[in-house]
Amino acid sequence: MPPLTLPALRAPTAASYLFTHVIAVTLALAGLAWWANASGLDLRIAAALFDPALDDFPLRANRWLELIGHRMVLALPIGVALAAVAVAAASYRIPAWRRWRAPALAVAATCLAGQMLVQALKHHTTLPRPYDLDTLGGYTPYPQHWWTWARAKAGGALPSGHAGAGYSMLVLYFAGWSLGRPALRWWGLAVGIAAGLGFSAVRILQGAHFLSQTLWSAALLWLLAALFFYPLIVGGRGGGQA
Secondary structure (H helix, E strand, O other), X not given: OOXXXXXXXOOOOHHHHHHHHHHHHHHHHHHHHHHHHHOOHHHHHHHHHOEOOOOEOOOOOOHHHHHHHHHHOOHHHHHHHHHHHHHHHHOOOOHHHHHXXXXXXXXXXXHHHHHHHHHHHHOOEOOOOHHHEHHHOOOEOOOOOOEOXXXXXXXXXXXXXXXHHXXXXXXXXXXXXXOOOHHHHHHHHHHHHHHHHHHHHHHHHOOOOOHHHHHHHHHHHXXXXXXXXXXXXXXXXXXXXX
């Protein structure tokens, strides 16, 4: 008697994928970011980390946090994007890698577009870094408006590039899903969340970002990954395996 096997799961419909992954998760993260700012949680966390005696954040110039969490982390999405492009290029010579070509290009597109969009948005949002606020050892008052078209009035901190670099690893979740690799999918989700939270924590401890600024990065990177992987997952060969 042949062994029983589970029936293959269907790929998600366009409507279900758009509602859950493109809209619902993005709005949940954006709502959490908005709440962190509007509720005053941003300022409470920053004030707890600020040392009035030093008139600064004690961990702002910490050597290891500065090296690993500030300088090196931005190389992560660029390195992943370059590796993904290399895989896509090699797939033209290595037949076994052909099924990785489209996911690899989606990974590269997410990582590169994420960093470019983060840098662009920083020039049009007003919320500054905690250590730039006049109440936390800085020079600028808390802004009255969220958005500005004048770059001179921008805070240069929202969304967080370093948190975005960590959350860019969420592409592994979508890559695993598109390839029908459950282990890569769920481990990728864990890695993306851990990297995003870890690098966010470093910059928050240094007084370089508010919590909400890092959560906006999570919302943005998730949205980009969900959009770039949409054609590969909806109706894709491995899209329905969980």
